[in-house]
Amino acid sequence: MSAPILVFDSGVGGLSVLAPIRALLPGLPVVYAADNAGFPYGTRSEAEIAARVPALLGRLVERFRPRLVVIACNTASTIALSHVRAALDLPVVGTVPAIKPAAAASRTRVIGVLGTAATVRQPYVDRLSAEFAADCLVLRHGSARLVELAEAKLAGTVVTAADVAPELAGLTDQPGGDRLDRVVLACTHFPLLAAELAAAGPRALGFVDGGAGIARRVAHLLGASAPTPIGASAPTPIGAFAPGRAVFTRADAHVDALAPALKGFGLATVETL
Structure with missing residues (x-):
């Protein structure tokens, strides 16, 4: 082999x-x-x-x-x-956080970066935002809870939109969050919750991962x-x-x-x- x-x-x-x-x-x-x-x-x-x-x-x-x-x-x-x-x-x-494709797809020029606290505070995210989303408002939110929920879901626990809604609100409730149209899933756990996150959104949002x-x-x-x-x-x-x-x-x-x-x-x- x-x-x-x-x-x-x-x-x-x-x-x-x-x-x-x-x-x-x-x-x-x-x-x-x-x-x-x-x-x-x-x-x-x-x-x-x-x-x-x-x-x-x-x-x-x-x-x-x-x-x-x-x-x-x-x-x-x-x-x-x-x-x-x-x-x-x-x-x-x-x-790499998918900031480039998210910015390219955004019509409102407001994108969110949803990751762990350790990821969203990295200078690397600053550099990607400056290079590929300079004309966008880039909102960030760090969530440890979504990591736990993704692990639980794969282990057989039922996870609902209500469970993930507070974490998504960490982006949409920020100033400018009412215009948010693309969310970068900057933690590989988070695409495992894509259906729940989509259902929890206050409106249709585009979710992007790498x-x-x-x-x-x-x-x-x-x-x-x-x-x-x-x-x-x-x-x-x-x-x-x-x-x-x-x-x-x-x-x-x-x-x-x-x-x-x-x-x-x-x-x-x-x-x-």
């Missing part, structure tokens, strides 16, 4: 990135690694993340020998991406010939996926509860690092 790619996050959020990669390259072997022992990253300090992520990825690369690493976590990418690239001698793809772009970048770096996607409404059959495994940094009841959802992403094997 060919070498896998390694998709990394603090929890299950990276599955929102794995899904478009699987859709584009279903035959690609995958190791999905979740640092649930360090979860959640969004409430940790920059120093903690900058030290923890490169060290952990070094261990994972040594064990699984991937040909490419995807850091499917906005917080880890905005803080530790340069450290990881300096430490690893293989391609590393980061996750998953599809990351999938295209992975295909380009691997020199892969991607098949024509089956279709947005018809996911790739699970049996069409190459073997995949999920690796967690801690075994607990939450990981056990995630097993059915993981199988839906072609991750039939679950183990602990």
